[in-house]
Amino acid sequence: MSLAGIGVVARQEFRLRIRTGRWRWLLGAWLLVVTGFTGLLYAGLQHTTRTDDGAVMYGGLMLFVLALAALVAPALAAQSVNGDRERGVLAALQVTALGAGDIATGKLVAAWGTSVVFLALTLPDVLWCVAAGGVQLTRLLVTMGVMVLLLGVICAIALALSALLRRTTTSGLLSYLAVFALSIGTLVVFGLVSAATQETRVVHTPVDPNCSIDPGFSPGGCSGTYTESVVRTDRTWWLLAPNPFLILADSAPQTAKQKRGSSTDPLGSMARWVRDQRRGPTSSFTYGSLSSTRNPGAVWPWGLGFDVLLGAGGLWLTTRRLRTPTRKLARGARIA
């Protein structure tokens, strides 16, 4: 594997993509949709009087852009290997001086690079949010960086599927399913598993100093025990971690005000929610002394780490499938 080899493949992929012609329309449509969305957000916020409109707009925009990108990115990579095989151009490439790693990485770079071009097209709208105020530079840089990484992961997963599966339609479909599994599947599984692991616990209520209940009337009196069922999300939070939207939200640096929770910024609310899940249940009888004061740990390093490993695994798998000479062929597949 070499930089030059990766460059040869990536440049070729870019050139072929650009030549197919539909790109100008696709990029135009993207720009239109994203700007339209930002405009609506802006208009909607005009009737409120807050100082961090920009942050709210920016959060909403980033979530929207990630959702759109999650639709585009799989399409960019999901046919790059089996499509070439179908067209009968892969084998000739495999006998050149290019190695399997060059081909796999070059294709990933091309797909990833294209999705980053889409992301770059949202910059005018991002600047609009910045102009509206309340978006600090670190937040902008970190969310953009995380977004770029997440796009790479999605492309790598789609690429691996295109290398593993013979038919382009199957790999396309499964790539979307994979993105769906990461973004919706994680939530569903988290919800179900958490519900299944509910437990009941006995709660000892402390004596209420202002108690005025007649002990003869209520058996426990002012102090007592009772049971409640709690959802131990502190044991299941990791199921949420790979969710790209939560990673994006949780990784965004927050201002002191956003940390206090006095902001309606969607990224901040999602971050608070997911960190609450990681902390798990707090006692319903907190007199300002229990775990609620414990600072809940961040979730995104785990999630992003996992996703990046997933992407790296995808690239590794693709390289392995492209390595020749081949011993095993997919059923019904011919090399040439």
Place this chain on the structure above:
Amino acid sequence: MTMTETSGRPPGIVAQGVRRTFGSVEAVRSVDFHAQPGEITALVGPNGAGKTTLLLVLATLLVPDAGSVSVAGYDPMTEAGEVRRRLGWAPDVFGLYDNLTAREYLEFFADAYRIPRPRGQQRAAELLALAHLPEYADSPVHVLSRGQKQRLGVVRAMVHDPEVLILDEPASGLDPRSRVDLKEMLREYAESGRTVVVSSHILSDLEELADRVVFIDKGLSVGEHVMSALPTSATSRRTWRLRSLDEPALVAALTRNGYSHSEPTAAGIDVDLADDAAAAALIAGLVNDKVPLVSCAPIGGALEAAYLELTEGRS
């Protein structure tokens, strides 16, 4: 690029006992195959004989289940990189990148073989001329005709001036003129000391093209002929075709003289004859009988006869 003298390594192709199966399909059961520098070696066999599979093994794309292979002195399995630097391969069916021009297509492969840019551009121009496509250099590949695409694919395999050139059915889809051009091109390439292997069904072409022919059938190598040593009609039994202005007279004369012959067709009447001497005797007799004979010639080439003999037993 100059030929690298690989001391102690066998040049050309040496394959022994190659075997390759796909699940339960024994595509190649046991094939011995040799090809020498300076020669054009043809791989001939019926559909499904395993030609393409064998060539894929030689071209570093498939691992053989058994057997030993050496291409340009290196093992395609363990030294694929070394082999690839010295090997050009064109598959029987291939695609071209539709949105590239012919020139870009060749230059891309020059890049893929890590040929420096200026040299690659020069090479692409040379190959376009060789393929008789210079006027299409800047048109998109998808406007080329099937035969033109085929020619482009063949010269593409020669981008890095490989020591060993393997072409899977290069003549399919080519018109007679292009075939002659291909023959000349390959002949010239082989004469510069390189090894050329072609697979084909078009026996009449191979007759003039190949120096040696290896027959394979049902995954086995079943025969090998040096073209110049193939039996000719001078000494071996062959079918001859006779045409006359007066067909009934010809039939009557043949029957009278005890020759078994085929039903008359528009093309003529076929007779099996032992050798050239027997043919001369037949012609003399017919002329003597005043049969107005127009032509008398053996049909099919020496290669076709050998091929038909080989595949005769098939159901």
